[in-house]
Amino acid sequence: MTGSRPTSEISDTDNGPVRGASGGALGRRGSERRCIVTREQKPPEGMIRFVVSPDNRVVPDLAGKLPGRGMWLSASRDVLDSARTRQAFARATKAQVTVPEGLADLVATALVQRMLDAVSLARRAGQTVCGFQKCREWLTSGRVGVVIRSESASPDEFSRLVSGRRFLPVVTVPDRVLESAFSRDRAVYAVMAPGALAQRLIAEHERFSGVAGRPLPDPAGVSKEQAEL
Secondary structure (H helix, E strand, O other), X not given: OOOOOOOOOEEOEEOOOOEOOOOOXXXXXXXXXXXXXXXXXXXXXXXXXXXXXXXXXXXEOOXXXXXXXXXXXXXXXXXXXXXXXOOHHHHHHOOOOEOOOOHHHXXXXXXXXXXXXXXXXXXXXXXXXEOHHHHHXXXXXXXXXXXXXXXXXXXXXXXXXXXXXXXXXXXXXXXXXXXXXXXXXXOOEEEEOOOHHHHHHHHHHHHHHHXXXXXXXXXXXXXXXXXEO
16 A cells, blocks of 8 residues: 555455454455455455465465465356456466366355354354254244254245244355254254354355355245344
8 A cells, every 4th residue: 555545445455364353354344355357345254365375376265364465356156257267366466377267166165164164163162053943942032143044944944933033144054064063964954142153154154145156045034134024
């Protein structure tokens, strides 16, 4: 940055790892980044950071911790695909770089793992439970910060689960997220207590939804990510 421009200026790139206010990664408080493809200005939490490795390969930095000058893309499959075909990384770095094949799929898979990590951490901390009955008990006692459902869950059953609970955030995840986090052959519903892990899961889900390029099924009676029953 030069001159008297404020520290919260819009930037295409950064000079190193960035961390959020909660200790997670993804941006300085009050900062925004400009997508190197669309030129849109957004908070880092809704974008994907990339760096160049020592062997000149473009590497996704989903945690925002890797050293080096970061390049930012909107969390959208179309944008990630365009970045590769339009050589946006080479233009941003002014160098020849190698971009992995299937970049969007690579990022989407990594974001699924980050959602799984968030649920697993919450389980170890006693901040989440799964199963219809346990979830219903937490919901009726007002202990829930986010409701989680697997994409194969029954919409009708989900409606019964959240009946009477209005405006709770809802995320729909691939089936393996809950099954792996709770070490079960089948796990369909979970709820998580309010807090940093719930916020992290919601943020990762929003990025995943854009990068996956396909909307996960919304529960019946739920508009976008809000349960309005």
